Amino acid sequence: MILVLRALGVGDLATGVPALRALRAAFPSQTLTLAAPGWLTPLIALIGGVDRVLPVDGLTPFRVEAPSLAVNLHGSGPQSHRLLLRQHPEKLWAFGGPVGPEWSSQEHEVRRWCRLLEFYGVDTDPSALGLAIPSDPVPHGVTIVHPGAKSPSRRWPPERYAAVARELHAAGHDVIVTGSAAERDVAAKVVADAGLVPAAVPDTSLSSLAALIAHARLLISGDTGVSHLATAYGTPSVTLFGPMSPALWGPPPDRLRHRVIWHGTESTRGDRPGPDPHPALLEITVDEVLNLSREETS
Structure with a gap:
């Protein structure tokens, strides 16, 4: 064994x-x-x-x-x-x-x-990141906004996510907001501030979340687990980095459907205790996210 x-x-x-x-x-x-x-x-x-x-x-x-x-x-x-x-x-x-x-x-x-x-002599293929797609029935072609992250320092302000969601919805995107059970309140706030219908916060198991991302038009999130699922499925994504460099945790640079934004440096790298987003994350603007989102879905 x-x-x-x-x-x-x-x-x-x-x-x-x-x-x-x-x-x-x-x-x-x-x-x-x-x-x-x-x-x-x-x-x-x-x-x-x-x-x-x-x-x-x-x-x-x-x-x-x-x-x-x-x-x-x-x-x-x-x-x-x-x-x-x-x-x-x-x-x-x-x-x-x-x-x-x-x-x-x-x-x-x-x-x-x-x-x-x-x-230890084992051959590897670092590009072998793909996952099977679950059979869960989920909507296809949605734009997913995922405002949560385990660490507070990796959470872009919810009002900025709401501004992005509002603009993309106005541009014709079918926007939904996802989050874990612990993130339901912040997801609901983003939905309300963006002017979306309450149903834009779906109940998802881990399997159905993977299926939703696999069939999505676009994923916008912080540096958290869902961004890696987008990489696994080749789903266009825009990932907002704060305490960690995308050179260490981001998508492979040859996967051009996955875009990253990071304004940090090696000297500012690392999670910080406390309830506030990392300073590098706060430097990311709504317009930056919208511009990359439009490029990925144009």
């Missing part, structure tokens, strides 16, 4: 897809077990090749049968290393230590995990 640890969120899972596919190809006869949050199971099913999801909550302790190989796709350690070593694997592939490659904070997240596997 191959045990892989990636106990993070949607965007983290999406950026780990090429590495997971490389492991599947390298060990076709082994059971591939992914330790990840259970709520991600519908999305993990769209990757293909994962035989078992081991539901975990972050780096909380768990126990499995001793794997032949444990692969740390979670982080640089040491906590994640120790968690996997407690499973008594025959081998551990991870950054650092006496055997593994050196961790770099200056490489793209997709490339990082592919490099880890390449160090």
Whole structure:
């Protein structure tokens, strides 16, 4: 059994897809077990090749049968290393230590995990980001505005999202606003301020959200999980970056249907505590977003 640890969120899972596919190809006869949050199971099913999801909550302790190989796709350690070593694997592939490659904070997240596997002799394809499209019945051709993000520093002000939604709606876009259960209030505020009908905030499961993005005309969001789903499906997108550089977390530069806006620098990079958006995110204007949105859908 191959045990892989990636106990993070949607965007983290999406950026780990090429590495997971490389492991599947390298060990076709082994059971591939992914330790990840259970709520991600519908999305993990769209990757293909994962035989078992081991539901975990972050780096909380768990126990499995001793794997032949444990692969740390979670982080640089040491906590994640120790968690996997407690499973008594025959081998551990991870950054650092006496055997593994050196961790770099200056490489793209997709490339990082592919490099880890390449160090151990596994062939990878960093462009293998695609996901299967769920069969959930969803509207096609909508423009999605997604104002939420896990970190407050990655949330562009909702009134600016509303201004974008209002202008695109006036230009003929069928605009809907998405958000998690915790983001329903901000999504409803964007809908109200934009003058959209209340039904523009749909109830979506993770599977139906993926289907909605796969069939969308355009996605506008911050640097959060849904932007990685747009990359996976080739859906035109405009992503607003604040604390992180798109060179580390953005779409591959050769995918021209995905546009990014970032006014930060390496010296300003990094999430900041508190309730306010990152200063680089606040420098992004409504007109900038609208101009790129029009270019992507013209």
